[in-house]
Amino acid sequence: MILTAAFLLAYAGFAALCVSMTKHQVETVGRRLDVREQSLAKAGGAAGLAAAFACAVVAEGWRFGSVLWSGVIMLAALALALLLAYRPRTAARAAAVSAYFAPLLIAAWALVTFIRA
Amino acid sequence: MKGSFRQSMAWLHTWSGLVFGWVLFAMFMTGTASYFRPEITRWMEPETGRPASYAQAAQGAVAYLTKTAPDAKSWSITLPDERQATARLFWRPAPTPGEEAPRGRGRSENRAILDAATGQPVSPRDTRGGEFFYRVHFQMHYLPVLQGRWVAGLCAMFMLVAIASGVVTxxxxxxxxxxxxxxxxxxxxxLDAHNLTAVLALPFHLMITYTGLVTLMGLYMPWGVAANYKAPETYFEAMFPRAEEVERSGVAAPLADLPKVLATASAHWGGGRPWIVNVSNPGDASAVIEVTRHSGDQLAYSGGTLTFNGVTGQLMTASPQPGPAVLTNRVMYGLHMGRFADPILRWVYFLCSLAGCAMVATGLVLWTVKRRSQLPDPERPHFGFRLVERLNIGTIAGVPAGMAAMLWANRLLPVGMAGRAEWEVHAFFIAWGAMIAWACARPTRRAWVETLSASAFLVAALPLVSAATTSRNLVSHLMTSDWAMVAFDLTLLALGGALAFCALKAGAYRTAPKPRRRNRTEEAPA
Structure with a gap:
């Protein structure tokens, strides 16, 4: 559950970084972003990747978690790049959906862990 | 090789990538498969059952050895983990007086394979299993082992060169x-595809290439050892100390309860799994039990060994904690092998590794794509171009076809055939060679489509071949919830589908017309 959240966060994070780049803006969100929006997207992207790291470490500990995080972000980036090539709008929508569901998954995971404890 | 730094790096990238690319592709493919080594072995030994707990397997192993080799010099038991279905045993018989005790692995009559759950001996068909892909990945085949490792090291070194020069380029x-x-x-x-598979999985490529070299660094750079130890043997003694051999006392004493000893070992490791158990002088008062930890328990690829009194089951000594240099080496080794990975992480490793295969393949293709439009007459390329093109086709389609052919041979060769395991391996190289020959005999586009289709068929038909010849089939695995084997068949179908997709794309491919205007800034070297 929390690992799915890590993947979704990594995906959403990379998507935000991608949207912060001028060359990908029109194909994904349909317009150019202004400077403030761009830096917001950049910060959001970094936050997504950081949150994915936190999830991986919580799930697997520092050692295995950091290895897992490296792998998960590579796969998330590959997934985004492929989707972007064929369905750029879907790629952007999928990022929004991911960013929405990731916190829900984390909350559900926290709840389950809390009940079990 | 002239001009700016970047241009010379581009030259280096192009040629190191091309010259070593075909072997690297085979190394990447077989290495990728090696992440599922135990599963491949299980699939290739359909006579074996299901994984079971190591404690259960240990009980069966002791019962078997007590009956078969009660007064052996020593027993060695490789316990199964949750991915393996068998325990592998061998024993060294007591030396007859006056005879030198034979060293090394036992002869074949001193070996047995037991079902993990029942402890009954099983005799799987003669096969190398997943072990072949693992071995060929770093020591080639048809070559003396050390030479093969030098070839692998050379290729890995140039992979590292290609990565570094590629990043500059x-x-x-x-x-x-x-x-x-x-x-x-x-x-x-x-070029985009090559860049994408290279850049997005760059941390993996860099890690896997570097740690791959580290796994064999003692072979490639022996001078550190040579400078510090008088003889290589002293180094190995220091790195991998062996327990002092103790003479049999002649006083009979029952062996300590092995599952209990294993439980103690596991508790000592904070829940770690025992892997290899060595018992010397079983049934004697001087018996000693050595338990080695599973190499996939930690990031470091070595878990240490505990020594127990073989009669009382008391913990006697633990191997010392490794120093920082040794630990660094073992962590790198562990990162390369990925044995610590749980199923999710193992799939992450597998997919990143597939991205590596795609990177090498797209790089090889790019070499020809980039040069075709510059040929004086694209219809009649010169010999070097044709050679590269044919080897590309024959290798990119041929290696997966060869790997599948080995699994076909595993199912179709008669079970009692002499030299069966070797012929399975020959099937790998025969199929690869046949694909290269096919590629040479046909026009380029037809060659791509036909070899890729053949490869797709060979891979995707395997679940059917298996179902027709053995009890391993998707339905029965689903019924018994044997998920590893279910995943195996589904993965074969998916990989076959991916190859078929490549064949379709190759069929629809039109050679681009000669570009009218060459945009210099867009030009990136291939």
């Missing part, structure tokens, strides 16, 4: 981070 790593334009001209989209 690629001007716009971050600008083109997500860029893939499949509908653009051939050269553009192949």
């Amino acid at each position: 690629h001007k716009r790593i971050f600008k083109d981070f997500f860029t893939f334009r499949p509908r653009k001209a051939a050269q553009r989209s192949w």
Whole structure:
């Protein structure tokens, strides 16, 4: 559950970084972003990747978690790049959906862990 | 090799990538498969059952050995983990007086394979299993082992060269981070694909290449050992100390309860799994039990060994904690092997590794795509170009076909055949060679489509071949919830589908017309 959240966060994070780049803006969100929006997207992207790291470490500990995080972000980036090539709008929508569901998954995971404890 | 730094790096990238590319592709493919080594072995030994707990397997192993080799010099038991279905045993018989005790692995009559759950001996068909892909990945085949490892090391070294020079060559790593334009001209989209698979999985490629070299660094750079130890043997003694051999006392004493000893060992490791158990002088008062930890328990690829009194079951000594240098080495080894990975992480490893295969393959293709439009007459390329093109086709389609052919041979060769395991391996190389020959005999486009289709068929038909010849089939695995084997068949179907997709794409491919205007800034070396 929390690992799915890590993947979704990594995906959403990379998507935000991608949207912060001028060359990908029109194909994904349909317009150019202004400077403030761009830096917001950049910060959001970094936050997504950081949150994915936190999830991986919580799930697997520092050692295995950091290895897992490296792998998960590579796969998330590959997934985004492929989707972007064929369905750029879907790629952007999928990022929004991911960013929405990731916190829900984390909350559900926290709840389950809390009940079990 | 002239001009700017970047141009010379581009030259280096192009040629180191090309010259070593075909072997590297085979190394990447077989290495990728090796992440599922135990599963491949299980699939190739359909006579074996299901994984079971190591404690259960240990009980069966002791019962078998007590009956078969009660007064052996020593027993060795390789316990199964949750991915393996058998315990592998061998024993050294007591030396007859006056005879030197034989060293090394026992002869075949001193070996047995037991079912993990029942402890009954099983005799799987003669096969190398997943072990072959693992071995060929770093020591080739048909070559003496050490020479093969030198070849692998040379290729890995040039892989590292290609990665470093590729990073320099690629001007716009971050600008083109997500860029893939499949509908653009051939050269553009192949370059994008090459960049994408290389850059997005770069941490993996760098890690796997570097740690791959580290796994065999003692072979490639023996001088550190040579300078510090008088003889290589003293180094090995220091690195991998062996327990002092103790003479049999002649006083009979029952062996300590092995599952209990294993439980103690596991508790000592904070829940770690025992892997290899060595018992010397079983049934004697001087018996000693050595328990080695599973190499996949930690990031470091070595878990240490505990020594127990073989009669009382008391913990006697633990191997010392490794120093920082040794630990660094073992962590790198562990990162390369990925044995610590749980199923999710193992799939992550597998997919990153597939991205590596795609990177090598797209790089090889790019070499020809980039040069085709520059040929004086693209219809009649010169010999070097044709050679590269044929080897590309024959290798990119041929290695997966060869790997599948080995699994076909595993199912179709008669079970009692002499030299069966070797012929399975020959099937790998025969199929690969046949694909190269096929590629040479046909026009380029037809060659791509036909070899890729053949390869797709060989891979995707395996679940059917298996169902027709053995009890391993998708339905029965689903019924018994044997998920590893279910995943195995589904993965074969998916990989076959991916190859078929490549064949379709190759069929629909049109050679791009000669570009009218060459945009210098867009030009990236291939």
